[in-house]
Amino acid sequence: MSTNDTTAKTWRPATRQLHAGLERTEYGETSEAIFLTSGFVYDNAEQAEKTFTGEVTHYQYSRFGNPTVAALENRLADLEGAEACIATSTGMGAVSSALLSHVKAGDRVVASRALFGSCYWIVANLLPRYGVKIAFVDGTNMAEWDKALSEPTAAVLLESPSNPMLDILDIAAISERAHKAGAIVVVDNVFASPIYQRPLELGADVVVYSCTKHIDGQGRVLGGAVLGRKDWIADTLQPFTRNTGNAMSPFNAWVMLKGLETLSLRVDAMARNAAAVADYLADAPGIVSVRYPGRPDHPQYELAKRQMSGAGTLVAFEVEGGKKGAFAFMNALKLIAISNNLGDARSLVTHPATTTHSKIDAAERATLGITDGAIRFSVGLEDSADLIDDLARGVAALKAL
Ligand SMILES: *Cc1c(COP(=O)(O)O)cnc(C)c1O
16 A cells, blocks of 8 residues: 655645545555455464554454545544544444543533534433433533533533534633543534634544534435544544444445545535525514524624634524424425435525424523524525525515414
């Protein structure tokens, strides 16, 4: 195998997402090879023995490592500015492994309340079963962080922008407080993508992705990734993922590598569309409020501007008429599909109160600002004029109610 120059420090993200971490085989293929193999063979018994003692570097088994998966891990680490990366079977595999590998019974985890549904479940329901103490805070309220982090803490989990209401959390300020409490800071960076937010530079220790979202970005395969310092990945995370079986399929890794090649192009085009539809919705009749981190009326607009290099591809808005209004709006759409996925090239809307966040009790949903009229809009790559024409169908349906 020949390795290209992955240490090209001057490369910009658009170049990194195409070239970083590529290892060509002796055949000189242009596109990465797919090593669709579960195991690997040794030249002799001695080589096998030395591989297991660590004297020789050789792939052993694809649950432990695979060349196609390694190419993705290297490229993601390069793009993120992280020392190391482990790819996982799904985004939830990434979140659960990052937390479960790090904590033990008696430890404490503090999390922002506004989390993706399954992330919330892990903190609220799973961790306490294993004797981990938990505390939730309103992530936008620094006084709540101060209070929660006044005791020794093992890990902090947060999401910014948050799902679905796009709260922006101050990653630098939270990380500073978390470190004083002895915690590592795990940031779920799915909504921003590696293109618009660099949590490690803001002081976070670990970044997790659902690669299912913008990184594949074309609705094909599931995957996740955990990024962080080399020693933490090697000593804490890797034994956990290897032994619990949280490995990404080489095929999925290859699809993700293809997705990464166009990540910045897609995310930039989707974000331009998101800004355009947010402006349209803000002035449309029947729309109670619009949340987009790139609009000055977003409650954390200044923080978003400071912390992110782009406002993202998601918009949240509330329609008049509660659930009835939201359903009428969504059912009137002809181009924009109803789906709880996000980050896809195709525009998708979901009603969080009855889908992604339906298992959270109503009082908690209200605290999170997820009203019955709230719709989450993952803005795709279509022509923004066509998206606005479609949204106008929803607006007309509200008027007809
Ligand atoms: C989708 C998502 C996840 C989970 O990822 P999967 O690949 O579906 O397991 C975690 N966090 C956020 C913010 C997400 O959007």
